[in-house]
Amino acid sequence: MPAPGALKVADLEPVGPGTPTGRYLRLFWHPVIRAQDIPVGRAKPIEILGEKFTIYRGQSGKVYISAFRCAHRGTQLSLGWVEGESIRCRYHGWRFEGNGQCVEQPNEDRPFCDKVKIAAHPTREYAGLIFAYLGEGEPPLFRTYPDLDRAGVLVADPVEVLPCTFWNRFDNDHGHRAWVHRATAVRKNRPDILVIRHESVEECPYGFIGYRSVKGKGDNADSSMGIVEGSKVAADRHIEMARCIHWFMPNVRLWFQRSRAKGFEDRELWETKCVWIVPINDTTHAAFDVTLTPLEGEEARAYKRSRMQQEEEDETRWDLAEKILAGEMTLEDLPDDMSAYTSFTIEDYVTQVGQGPVSTRGPELLSVSEARVILLRRLWLREINALVDGKPLTDWKLPKDPFIAAAKEQWKVDALPA
Numbered sequence: 001m002p003a004p005g006a007l008k009v010a011d012l013e014p015v016g017p018g019t020p021t022g023r024y025l026r027l028f029w030h031p032v033i034r035a036q037d038i039p040v041g042r043a044k045p046i047e048i049l050g051e052k053f054t055i056y057r058g059q060s061g062k063v064y065i066s067a068f069r070c071a072h073r074g075t076q077l078s079l080g081w082v083e084g085e086s087i088r089c090r091y092h093g094w095r096f097e098g099n100g101q102c103v104e105q106p107n108e109d110r111p112f113c114d115k116v117k118i119a120a121h122p123t124r125e126y127a128g129l130i131f132a133y134l135g136e137g138e139p140p141l142f143r144t145y146p147d148l149d150r151a152g153v154l155v156a157d158p159v160e161v162l163p164c165t166f167w168n169r170f171d172n173d174h175g176h177r178a179w180v181h182r183a184t185a186v187r188k189n190r191p192d193i194l195v196i197r198h199e200s201v202e203e204c205p206y207g208f209i210g211y212r213s214v215k216g217k218g219d220n221a222d223s224s225m226g227i228v229e230g231s232k233v234a235a236d237r238h239i240e241m242a243r244c245i246h247w248f249m250p251n252v253r254l255w256f257q258r259s260r261a262k263g264f265e266d267r268e269l270w271e272t273k274c275v276w277i278v279p280i281n282d283t284t285h286a287a288f289d290v291t292l293t294p295l296e297g298e299e300a301r302a303y304k305r306s307r308m309q310q311e312e313e314d315e316t317r318w319d320l321a322e323k324i325l326a327g328e329m330t331l332e333d334l335p336d337d338m339s340a341y342t343s344f345t346i347e348d349y350v351t352q353v354g355q356g357p358v359s360t361r362g363p364e365l366l367s368v369s370e371a372r373v374i375l376l377r378r379l380w381l382r383e384i385n386a387l388v389d390g391k392p393l394t395d396w397k398l399p400k401d402p403f404i405a406a407a408k409e410q411w412k413v414d415a416l417p418a
């Protein structure tokens with residue numbers, strides 16, 4: 001047991017049961033799979049927070065999460081059959097209900113099965129994802145995000161799985177854009193991506209807000225936009241809302257961006273992006289990425305087609321990323337017609353995986369431009385040290401209304417410099 005308040009960032013990387021981070025993250029709901037990746041009647045193995053589980057979708061459409069192995073002789077339960085709302089083990093046919101209760105053992109006499117129960121966890125389906133609560137006792141209130149509940153096309157991307165600690169993704173500060181995504185910016189003629197921006201951050205009732213402005217411009221200009229109730233939003237800063245990111249503790253990012261979908265890149269089409277960053281284990285993390293695009297009718301269908309095409313590209317993206325890491329090709333060699341979504345994920349993959357599977361950073365030179373990294377670490381250390389010390393944790397309050405209205409106002413002034 002560490003001394004009170006003594007944890008350091010490197011101590012926060014392990015995520016298994018009983019670790020400080022593992023205990024903290026098990027207090028929240030997390031996405032575990034894309035909804036469309038678990039069809040009715042299918043069971044699959046999953047790993048999350050360093051633990052393996054079985055996930056299956058019953059005939060009613062409800063998704064269940066139960067123990068990874070059968071209670072009998074330990075075979076992987078996902079190999080079995082989904083029957084109604086239950087799962088039957090392939091080895092000797094034991095059948096378990098969604099709440100984990102064993103209800104049938106064909107080779108045994110009752111009432112042995114009444115005494116057998118495996119682990120089971122609550123699930124929810126939302127925003128194209130399946131969420132689970134993996135902690136003890138009653139789950140907390142399920143969070144919804146008003147900006148994702150608006151009308152439009154909701155697309156949940158194929159889940160990104162990166163072989164490195166989730167802290168590599170957490171530390172992906174805004175300063176990387178002009179460099180990591182340079183090849184895409186050049187290929188897609190998006191000079192706005194190359195503009196170097198200043199970011200200031202502020203803790204707020206749900207985590208923090210990062211405000212970005214063009215570096216050297218407008219940092220001290222007037223703005224009276226108090227956009228978040230309870231937040232001391234800086235009235236003395238020029239805020240570009242479209243360059244504003246919201247971080248919902250502990251691991252969710254939301255922001256607005258111009259669409260990168262092929263065929264829609266040249267339009268002033270602003271999307272809401274929301275990403276949940278979830279550790280799979282100590283050296284692998286997943287990013288669950290959802291986009292809400294305000295389109296209807298034929299345009300919405302065309303947009304969906306474009307994103308489905310992108311999904312086909314995504315199947316080979318990590319092979320390309322590994323070739324780039326191995327020096328067999330460069331990011332500049334990616335094909336011109338690849339969607340910017342796909343090339344962005346490859347660019348982020350190679351830099352984050354390129355940092356190594358776990359933090360070996362040692363002493364770092366964090367500077368003013370990394371205010372977000374510094375604040376996020378401070379919030380996490382504060383909460384997890386409190387948890388370990390048995391002190392009260394912050395009760396994070398999510399907004400009830402979408403940010404979009406305030407964001408739209410700012411897009412008018414958010415002229416993209418050439």
Ligand code: FES
Pocket residue numbers: 070071072073074075089090091092093094
């Ligand atoms: S191992 Fe599952 S029924 Fe025997």
Ligand SMILES: [Fe+2]
Pocket residue numbers: 176177180181344348
């Ligand atoms: Fe990026």
